[in-house]
Amino acid sequence: MARIAAESLIERLVEWGVDTVFGIPGDGINGIMEALRRHRDRVRFVLVHHEEAAAFMATGHAKATGRLGVCLATSGPGGIHLLNGLYDAKLDHMPVLAITGTQETSVLGTAYQQEVRLDRLFDDVAEYNMMVTNPVQLPALVDIAVRTAYARRGVAHLTMPNDLQVAEADADPWKQVGPVRPPATSARYLSPPGVPRREDLERAAEVLNTAERPAILVGAGALHAREEVLAVAGLLAAPVVKTLPGKAVVPDDSPYTTGGIGLLGTRPSEDLMDDADVLFMVGTNFPYTKYLPEPGRARVVQLEADPTRAGTRIPTDVPVVGDAKEGLRALLPLLNRRTDTEHLSKYQDKMAKWRADMDALESAGRDPVAPQYVVSVLDDLAADDAIMTCDSGTIATWAARHWTVRDGRGFYLSGNLATMAPGLPYAIAMQHAFPGRQVIAYVGDGGFAMLMAEFLTAARHGLPIKVVINNNNALGQILWEQMVLGYPEHGVRFPEPEPDFSAWARTCGGFGAKVATAGEVAPAIRQALAHDGPALVDVSVNPNEPPMPGRVTYEQATKFAQAFLKGQPHKAAIATTLFKDRIQRLGD
Template identity: 75%
Template sequence: MAEIVSEVLIERLAAWGVDTVFGIPGDGINGIMEGLRRHADKVRFVLVHHEEAAAFMATAHAKATGRIGVCLATSGPGGVHLANGLYDAKLDHAPVLAITGLQESSVLGTAYQQEVALDRLFEDVTEYNQVVMNPAQLPAVVDIAIRTAYARRGVAHLTVPNDVQIAPAHADPYQTVAPVRPPATSPVHLSPTVRPAEDDLRRAADILNGGRKVAILAGIGARGAGQLVEEAAQKLGAPIVKSLLGKMVVPDDSPYVIGGLGLLGTKPSEELMEEADTLLMLGTNFPYTKFLPEPGKARVVQVELDPTRAGTRIPTDLPLVGDVGVTLEGLLPLLDRKDGDHLRDYQERFADWQHAMAALESPERDPIAPQYLAHQLDVQAADDAVLCCDSGTIATWAARHWQIRGQREFYLSGTLATMAPGLPYAIGIQHAFPGRQVIAYVGDGGFAMLMAEFHTAVRYRLPIKVVINNNNSLGQILWEQMVLGFPEHGVRFGEPLPDFAGWASGCGGFGIRVEKPGEVAGALAEALAFDGPALLDVAVNPDEPPLPGKVTYEQAKKFAASFLKGQPNKASIATTLFKDKIQQLRG
């Protein structure tokens, strides 16, 4: 059997260490599917139900492993469906390679069926983007695509016409110049170790040593350097605030951590940003500038690997271009040890905040409080569990009630904040780590978008656990409308209720629905213990507000205005708010 171009593609992916491709077949990639069939011993193909899910799975695989994630879609609409997941990878800086098909080269530009110029469509989302028009191109462009995705922490895209996919391997019909021949050895990408100059480190130390109230903001760029971040906090007497993406950088039970920042953060974290005179930003490009110190109020040192991102959010006195871990190793010996009064003050404030949050986790509240569900998940999950979270109110409950301890990890669509990645994230990560407990913690709105992928988990015998925080509404939008001063509109799904548990059982997995607080703990334990994919659908209070850590006067005024304008569910919302306050006072 003569070797075809698609085999060269798959062999080159395997040489780069790719072992999994997520996607859906189609007539635009039949040649590539044949390449995968012939080399199924090297690269497995995971058949999904929607191309968007394939892109999410590739993104999650890349985030969790650090290795490139690969997704595959047919020409035209199949490739279009990848876009949302690819933007998730782009904005969260995950290395992903998208491969798509294209009509035969002889009909391109003739408005042929399903002809979409996917290279042009993906121009904004990609760091490398190439149409393969000659079999001799392929090995070199695969190498460049993967190398670029790694180096620039983003998306690469290759689109291959049908006729090129099945052409003889290494054919060169034009023979105008000698093709680039990649080395026969397995390629590798070595991330450079970037360390700031000694003079810059000393200047940074002078700024930090001169601060009286120092704060540390740690993001996902500090992953792997958590111990060094804590050592810096100890020396500087500085509380650590974490971005949501950086939640797993330092354990939540660290004596230096006072929670997250922003709408999903804590009151002590917001107060710290208001009072700090010095801020050390570590591996974060935190976008919500209104939660950062006012310009000129605090001196800022930012450690950032990408020099183009340094100083983009807040005026920065000294940007240090470097890897967070290597930079801290050089910076720590230069830091003076401060007294701990500033830190102790915030430790006390954070203890009060935790007390208030714990009061909302009560099992006595009916309807079920989403905080209680999140707390039970935190209590019962393994210490090495991986939580994959959706966007919306679900992210608030995870940020505040899911604790990073042991070897736990936490993933979500951080910057794009798209709905629906939770389930495909869990599938992608479970493929990468078959022995770990992987949980998709999702809302009903996000789950419904890609719920067919639960069937994918069953087919591949992936023991993921899906926990649905079901408020039968688009909860985050509901509260955003109210904070703007508008009565809610178009955000509650109403009757009839979809039977998500029945869907899980129909797929061949475990499914159960819970409507009473007393049923939550037992049902969750049963789902977590099930030997296979399991789904727990929990009816939570739809009127529980995901309030910011600190409610401003302007937010409260607009919230009240929405009631005066005819908020349709104001009685149940007011009752929930009253119960929340009573519960906190009791606690």
């Protein structure tokens, strides 16, 4: 058989270390599918049920491994479906390559069936975006696409007409005009130096060494720098606040951390942001500026890998450009050890009280089942190196506050896009990348329903993911957002009956359990974790459990009260839950 051009694409990806492609076949990529078949001993094609899930899987793969994630979709609607997952990669700065097909070159521009200019459609989401127009371009275009995805921490897109996919790999049908020759490139990426400039480090150290009430804010860009973050915190006697994507930077039981920040964060972290005289931001471009110190209230040092993001959120006295791990290593010798630990001790005491409050909400004696209790059971029973993936919604609040990162545990969710539905696809991609680790998708009923067919993907590929559904039969986060705005709830609670997703799990050949009482939670989760294959536990939880901010503002409380006065239909149940929560905190 003649070597086709699509093989040149796949072979080049192999040279880049790609061993997995997530996607769905279609007539617009038949040539690429044939190339994957011919090279199936080197690249595994993971057949999914929706292209959006394929893009989420590629993004999840990149988040968990640091390596390029690759997804594949056919022309027209297939490529369109990739977009949400690709924007997740773009906004969280993950290297992902999207490959799509398009119509034969002879019909392009003639309004042919499913003809969508995907290169134009992807113009905003992609850092590199190119249509292949000649087979001999392929090695160079693949190299540039992959190199750009790594260098710019984002999405690259290649789309290839159907006829070129099956053309001979070395075909060069057009006469070259002038001194033109396709570039001979190499499948190699050299990351830029991560050590910041010496003068910037010295300026940063000068500010940090004068801090009386320091605070460190870390994000996903510091996930690989745990030891260095803790070393800096130890020298400065500084509490460490974590963004949600950066939850695994330092363990949740560390004596240095005050936990999360923002709507899903802790009260000690909010107090610290108001109190700090110096804020050191490491590996984060945290967007919710209302939770950061007011401009001028604290001096700010930011260690950021991307020069365009340094100093974009808050007036920054010393922006430092460099890798979090290498930058902190270079900074450490310049820092003075702070002997006064009163500031740190103050926040350790605050955090001890916060943890006690959270523990009180994990009671097994509450009816309906408290979502906090479900996560606490997962936290107790999961392995010390378990990976949790999470969707957006109230579940992110419960996971942020009740899933404890310790030892080698991981935690991943859609950060800046905050989209629904990535939890399940993430889990599949991460289980594929780490077959020996326990991978748990903690998701809501709303998000799970969007891409629930991918549980069948896990079963068909023999991936033993564990899914725990926080089923409140509602779009819970939107309900509370409406109330905080002072609006009565509308369009957020699904009509009865409440779905039983465990039946779907069993239909797929996996383990499935439906749980309605607190006493059933631990046995069901224990069975699921022990099951040799994909497993799902669908837990009916209290739909009126409020994901309250760490510190409720007067405005939030006022709007919340106004929503009640406007005829909140479930106000009695909500008020009862709030009262029970308060009593639980005071009584335990």
